[in-house]
Amino acid sequence: MIFLYAFLVGGAICVVGQLLIDVFKLTPAHVVASFVVIGAFLDVFGIYDRLIDFAGAGATVPITSFGHSLLHGAMSEGHEHGYLGIAMGIFKLTSSGITSAILFGFLVALFFKPKG
Amino acid sequence: MSKINRQTWRFNHSIYLGATGTAVGPLEARGPLSGNFDKEFEHLDCGEKSWAKAEQSLMRRAISFCLAKAGKAEGDIDLFLAGDLMDQTVTSNFIAREHRVPFLGMFGACSTSMETLAASAQLVDSGFADNVLCAVSSHNATAERQFRYPTEYGGPTKLTQTFTVTGAGAAIVTKEPGKVRVSEATIGRVIDWGIDDASNLGTAMAPAAADTIWTHFQDTGRKPEDYDLIVTGDLSSVGAPILDELLLEKGMDITNVHQDCGTMIYTPDQPVNAGGSGCACSAVVTYGYLYNRLAEKSLNRVLVVATGALLNSSTPKEKETIPCIAHAVLLESVKEGAES
Amino acid sequence: MLNDPKNYKENVKAYQPKLPYVTNCLNAFWVGGSICLIGQVIQTFYMNIFHFSKQTAGNPTVATLILISALMTGFGIYDKIAKFAGAGTIVPVTGFANSITSSALEHKSEGIVLGIATNLFQLAGEVIVFGVVSAAVLGIVRLFIEQVF
Known part of the structure; x- marks a missing residue:
């Protein structure tokens, strides 16, 4: 069942993005930035965690989960070390995503040629 | 001159x-x-x-x-x-x-x-x-x-x-006689009617093309029917009908002789959205296809109106509108015996 | 009346192609949904084979999707799918990887340091900026509220 929910919820989040592009004439950059901020906002009330429980990858794969993870990491350190902890923990959970994006992006750029 | x-x-x-x-x-x-x-x-x-x-x-x-x-x-x-x-x-x-x-x-x-x-x-x-x-x-x-x-x-x-x-x-x-004559040119003015969308250049450039074509016919006293073809550079399938309409409103009908290089160079099923653009669009159509037709005299009088959007990559982000221009050149096939 | 420079932008709207809203949304839905479905399959695999918990399985899943997306960008496939998928390929984390890889690839001709490395975050930088700023502000506010009440 989780597979169906992942497909439906992930697809629905993309439809919201498509409407932002088509109806509100946002650029992809604006859409992605808005989604990250929205993801962080939804984490404040624990809504995003419930969405992850329900839809699995349908909630963790869209870029909204990046904002959610940033705040999650910041809060976990924040509870231990106070305000300084926020800076210490902000990349705690997203580290693997950013690291792999830089690493694979760099390696692909080294070995491939743009096709046009 | x-x-x-x-x-x-x-x-x-x-x-x-x-x-x-x-x-x-x-x-x-x-x-x-x-x-x-x-x-x-x-x-x-x-x-x-x-x-x-x-x-x-x-x-x-x-x-x-x-x-x-x-x-x-x-x-x-x-x-x-x-x-x-x-x-x-x-x-x-x-x-x-x-x-x-x-x-x-x-x-x-x-x-x-x-x-x-x-x-x-x-x-x-x-x-x-x-x-x-x-x-x-x-x-x-x-x-x-x-x-x-x-x-x-x-x-x-x-x-x-x-x-x-x-x-x-x-x-x-x-000046050495050839098969195709360059007989007139109409230099365009920069026209900006307030379009700010860099992904909609056909709409932005249509008024510039209309201005140059209108001026060309006013100056020469000719009518669109005197030409076999009026080609615009890269107004695309979006801008070309707008140009026709702009001139129709002023009482000039070019619809029968008007084509756009951007739609001539690709077939509708090629993945090019509204059509071709770029300096090369009007250039390869004119110097390739139109030159050949003029040289073999299947076309005799062609007005090439190359359109340009004078922006760079940052001006649309700075909320500037897009200034546009169009230059027209009249090409004619050379009649037999008239070469001397 | 189109020959009205002041209102051209407004009046010309009747001559613009109509956006296929429904088709665009459907394409975004099934492509975006499929990427998440693939993500779920990978996540289940990591949970069952490598015994990741539901909380921690997200990390290797995202990394795997990023690898797939970077490779598809290198082979020149990602932008072909994106042509019709719209937000379906922008919103998932694969879009983030695509923006990083494509920027780096594009500037390869300028060298490894000044080309690839300098331009890696040309498009993706904004994601990190907005993410960090919003998370930091919300984190401070939340911590403050928790401490006061």
């Missing part, structure tokens, strides 16, 4: 297109005008290491075909006029570096094709040069990179968006 009103030049001497040369990329080679081009590359990279070098390769090929067909050597050329869409028109500058010919770099965005041709004809007419070589180029990947996103980026495309033509066109302008 005589000036008619403010914007139109009628050349005193008979000025000819001595020869033309064209080179295109793979998508254009599979389009409906295939076979009218001198060199059709199979790959977008034209066998070069970078897109910038590929664009240079296109212009280099177009020029070498042009010189060979005219039977001219580098030493016969008095002036080289060229332009392209790259920052500081580097493609033209780098090609000019390979020739020992005086060089004037020009920029009018996608209208550069007719800007260079009109200026070349004027220089030959006034006697400051005997043979002028003019050339323009554009490459889809260099233009995408400069004006939009990296080529491999998966950004969404808009229906109004055009597709930069990969190609280059070159022509030799001379």
Whole structure:
């Protein structure tokens, strides 16, 4: 069942993005930035965690989960070390995503040629 | 040379297109005008290491075909006029570096094709040069990179968006009799009617084309029916009907003779959204397809109106609207016995 | 009346192609949904084979999707799918990887340091900026509220 929910919820989040592009004439950059901020906002009330429980990858794969993870990491350190902890923990959970994006992006750029 | 009103030049001497040369990329080679081009590359990279070098390769090929067909050597050329869409028109500058010919770099965005041709004809007419070589180029990947996103980026495309033509066109302008005459030119004014969407250049440029075409007919006293064809440069399937409507409102009907290079060069099923654009769009259609039709006299009088959007990649982000321009050149086939 | 420079932008709207809203949304839905479905399959695989917990399985899943997306960008496939998928390929984390890889690839001709490395975050930088700024502000506010009440 989780597979169906992942497909439906992930697809629905993309439809919201498509409407932002088509109806509100946002650029992809604006859409992605808005989604990250929205993801962080939804984490404040624990809504995003419930969405992850329900839809699995349908909630963790869209870029909204990046904002959610940033705040999650910041809060976990924040509870231990106070305000300084926020800076210490902000990349705690997203580290693997950013690291792999830089690493694979760099390696692909080294070995491939743009096709046009 | 005589000036008619403010914007139109009628050349005193008979000025000819001595020869033309064209080179295109793979998508254009599979389009409906295939076979009218001198060199059709199979790959977008034209066998070069970078897109910038590929664009240079296109212009280099177009020029070498042009010189060979005219039977001219580098030493016969008095002036080289060229332009392209790259920052500081580097493609033209780098090609000019390979020739020992005086060089004037020009920029009018996608209208550069007719800007260079009109200026070349004027220089030959006034006697400051005997043979002028003019050339323009554009490459889809260099233009995408400069004006939009990296080529491999998966950004969404808009229906109004055009597709930069990969190609280059070159022509030799001379007083030596040839098959096609350059008889008049109408230089456009910069028109900005407030369009700020860089992915909708056809709509932005249509008023500029309308202004130049209207002025051309006012100055010459002719009617659209006097021409076999009026081609616009790259208004695309979005801008071309707007141009027709703009002129219809003023009481001029060009719908029967109007075509757009951007829609002529591709078939509707090719993935180019609204159609082709870029300096090369009007250049390869004019110097390839139209030159051939004029030379064989299946067309006799063609007005080429090259349109250009005078923006750069940051001005739309700074909320500037898009200034546009259109230059028109009248090409005529040479009647038998009238060559002397 | 189109010949009205002041109102051209407004009046010309009747001559613009109509956006296929429904088709665009459907394409975004099934492509975006499929990417998430693939993500779920990978996540289940990591949970069952490598015994990741539901909380920690997200990390290797995202990394795997990023690898797939970077490779598809290198082979020149990602932008072809994106042509019709719209937000379906922008919103998932694969779009983030595509923006990084494509920027780096595009500037390869300028060298490894000044080309690839310098331009890696040309498009993706904004994601990190907005993410960090919003998370930091919300984190401070939340911590403040928790401490006061």
